[in-house]
Amino acid sequence: MGGLRSRRSVLAVPGSNPRFVEKARGLDVDAFFLDLEDAVAPSEKEAARATVVAALNDGGWGDKVRTVRVNDVTTAWAYRDVIAVVEGAGAELDALVLPKVTSARDVQWLDTLLTQIERAVGLPVGRIGIEAQIEDAKGLVAVDSIAAASPRLETLVYGPADFMASLNMKSLVVGEQPPGYDTGDAYHHVLMRILTAARAHDLQAIDGPYLQIRDVDAFRRAAGRTAALGYDGKWVLHPLQVEAANEVFAPSQEDYDHAELILDAYAHATEVDRRGAVMLGEEMLDEASRKMALVIAGKGRAAGL
Ligand code: GLV
Ligand code: MG
Numbered sequence: 001m002g003g004l005r006s007r008r009s010v011l012a013v014p015g016s017n018p019r020f021v022e023k024a025r026g027l028d029v030d031a032f033f034l035d036l037e038d039a040v041a042p043s044e045k046e047a048a049r050a051t052v053v054a055a056l057n058d059g060g061w062g063d064k065v066r067t068v069r070v071n072d073v074t075t076a077w078a079y080r081d082v083i084a085v086v087e088g089a090g091a092e093l094d095a096l097v098l099p100k101v102t103s104a105r106d107v108q109w110l111d112t113l114l115t116q117i118e119r120a121v122g123l124p125v126g127r128i129g130i131e132a133q134i135e136d137a138k139g140l141v142a143v144d145s146i147a148a149a150s151p152r153l154e155t156l157v158y159g160p161a162d163f164m165a166s167l168n169m170k171s172l173v174v175g176e177q178p179p180g181y182d183t184g185d186a187y188h189h190v191l192m193r194i195l196t197a198a199r200a201h202d203l204q205a206i207d208g209p210y211l212q213i214r215d216v217d218a219f220r221r222a223a224g225r226t227a228a229l230g231y232d233g234k235w236v237l238h239p240l241q242v243e244a245a246n247e248v249f250a251p252s253q254e255d256y257d258h259a260e261l262i263l264d265a266y267a268h269a270t271e272v273d274r275r276g277a278v279m280l281g282e283e284m285l286d287e288a289s290r291k292m293a294l295v296i297a298g299k300g301r302a303a304g305l
Contacts, residue, residue, distance in 0.1 A: 004154055004155075004204050005030070005031070005065050005094075005302075006030045006031075006232075006233075006302040006303060007030050007031045007065060007155065007204055007206055007232055007233040008030050008232070008233040008234075008245055008246050008248075008249035008250060008303065009028075009029040009030050009031070009233060009234070009236045009241075009242050009245035009246050009249070010029065010030065010031045010032065010033065010065075010206060010233055010234065010235045010236065011024055011027060011029040011031070011032040011033070011235075011236050011237075011242070012032075012033060012035055012039065012209065012235055012236070012237050013032055013033065013034050013035060014035050014039035014040060014048075015034040015035050015036045015039070015040055015048040015049075015051055015052040015055075015068070015069075016039075016040045016041070016044040016045075016047065016048035016051060017051075018051055018055075021034065021051065021055045023239075025060045025061060027239055027242055028242055028243070028246065029064060029236065029242055029245075029246075030064065030065060030233065030246070031064055031065035031066075031067065031233070032061075032064055032065075032066065032067065033067040033068060033069045033097050033131075034051075034052040034055055034056070034067075034068045034069070035068075035069045036048050036049065036052060036068060036069060036070050036071055036077070036081050036085075037069045037070065037071050037072070037099050038099070045071070045077050046077075046080075049080070049081060049084040049085065049088075050084075050088075052068055052085060052089075053084060053085060053088035053089045056068075056085075056088075056089035056092040056093055057088070057089050057092055059092065065094050065095065066092060066093055066094045066095075067093070067094055067095045067096065067097050067131060068081075068085050068093060068096055068097065069096070069097035069098075069099060070082055070085070070096055070097070070098065070099075071099070072098070072099045072100035072101075072106075073098070073100075073106045073109055073110075074100070079113065082096065082110065082113050082114070082117070083113075083117060086114065086117045086118070086121075086123075086128065087117060087120075087121055090117065090118065090121060090123045090128065091123060093128055094128070094129060095128060095129035095130060095131050095152075095154055095155075096110065096114070096128065096129075096130055096131070097130075097131040097133065097157065098110050098130060098131065098132055098133065099133040099135065099159065099162075100133060100135055100136060100139070100159075100162065101132040101133060101134060101139050101146055102136065102138035102139045102142060103138070103142050103145070103146065104142065104145040104146050104148065104149035105149075106132075106146075106149075107130060107132055107146060107149035107150050107152075107153065108149055108150060110130055110150075110152075111130065111149070111150040111152050114128055114130075114152065126151065126152060128152065129152050129153070129154040130150060130152040130153050130154065131153075131154055131155040131156075131157055131206070132146055132147075132149075132153060132155070132156055132157065133156075133157045133158075133159045133162075133208075134146070134156055134157065134158060134159065134163075134194050135158070135159025135160075135161075135162035135163045135166070135208075136162055136163060136165075136166035137166050137167060140163075140190060140193055140194070143156070143193060143194060143197040144197050144200070146197070147197040147198060147200065147201040147203060148201055153201070153203055154203060154204060155198070155203055155204040155205065155206050155232075156194050156197060156198040156203055156204075156205055156206070157205075157206040157207075157208060157235075158190065158191060158194050158205075158206070158207055158208045158226075159208045160174050160175050160187070160207075160208045160209065161174045161208070161209065161211070163190065164178075169186075173211070173212065174209065174210065174211040175208070175209065175210040175211060175212075175222050176212075176218070176222070185225065191207075191225075191226060191229060191231070192229065195229055195230055195231060199230070204232040204233070205230070205231045205232055206231065206232060206233050206234065206235070207222075207223065207226040207231045207233070207234040207235070208234070208235050209234075209235040209236075209237050210222050210223070210234070210235075210237070210241070211237070213237050213238040213240065213241065214238075214240065216240050216241065216244055219240075219241050219244055219245075220244045220248060222234075223244060223245055223248040223249070224248055227248045227249050230295075231249070232249065232299075233245065233249045234248075234249065246303070249299070249303075250299060250300065250302075250303035250305065251296045251299050251300045251303075251305070253305055255296055255300075256296060256297065256299075256300030256305045258293075258296075259292075259293040259294075259295075259296035259297040259300065260293075260297055260300075261280065262280060262285055262289055262290065262293035263290065263293050263294065263297055265278060265280045265285060266278060266285050266287075266289065266290045266293070269285070
């Protein structure tokens with residue numbers, strides 16, 4: 001996971017809308033996906049492929065992680081989405097997002113198809129990654145085998161809207177607690193399950209969208225919860241959400257500096273003094289402290305602190 005690129009903010013861009021695609025280039029996001037799935041009307045699905053291919057080939061994305069969300073494996077669009085995007089712009093693509101993944105087989109299908117296309121067009125085999133959206137009951141139940149399904153997997157992405165629908169939740173506000181549930185966080189189990197499966201397989205875990213796009217404080221609160229658990233980033237739907245995501249998913253400067261201090265102190269203790277535990281001010285450090293500090297320092301370095 002250490003080698004994976006920062007994905008604090010992952011911008012959703014409807015693939016059928018060249019104006020949104022153009023705007024996306026100028027936003028300070030770590031990653032984006034050009035959507036061929038739920039943000040594109042069925043009548044526009046085929047035309048959107050060409051828009052997405054042109055957007056990738058036109059470049060200008062800086063060092064953002066460039067991804068495309070194809071339609072799910074049960075649709076008639078999925079295979080042609082993959083072929084059109086990878087044949088048309090495979091060299092300009094970092095990963096494909098596969099929505100509504102319900103079994104390891106879905107991911108393996110995409111892995112095989114990617115390999116065939118890479119061979120056919122002379123791209124390096126295995127470079128294009130896969131991001132799997134876990135967004136229904138079946139996907140959650142199978143999340144461990146999904147996480148282990150392919151070496152191309154880079155992230156597991158929680159899809160709250162489809163998930164809430166899949167569970168028959170009595171709520172219409174995506175990403176918020178369902179009204180009437182006041183005994184804790186209704187999503188805790190789901191979020192932890194996805195995060196644990198991701199970490200067990202060295203994948204990043206990404207939180208999905210918050211649909212009340214003008215309420216930045218509420219976005220910040222929702223993002224703060226998953227960042228606290230350990231999630232690496234969150235989808236953003238609007239420029240207003242970008243800065244909040246970049247801030248919330250990076251450690252504070254103070255925590256980052258403290259983490260680097262712990263790493264230095266512990267390295268000195270083990271390498272020079274040959275001790276496994278050491279005091280740093282009032283705090284006792286051991287090997288587990290080093291690992292925790294490494295997480296914060298890693299996130300801080302990736303965020304350029
Ligand atoms: C995202 O795809 C969601 O369903 O929330
Ligand atoms: Mg969805």
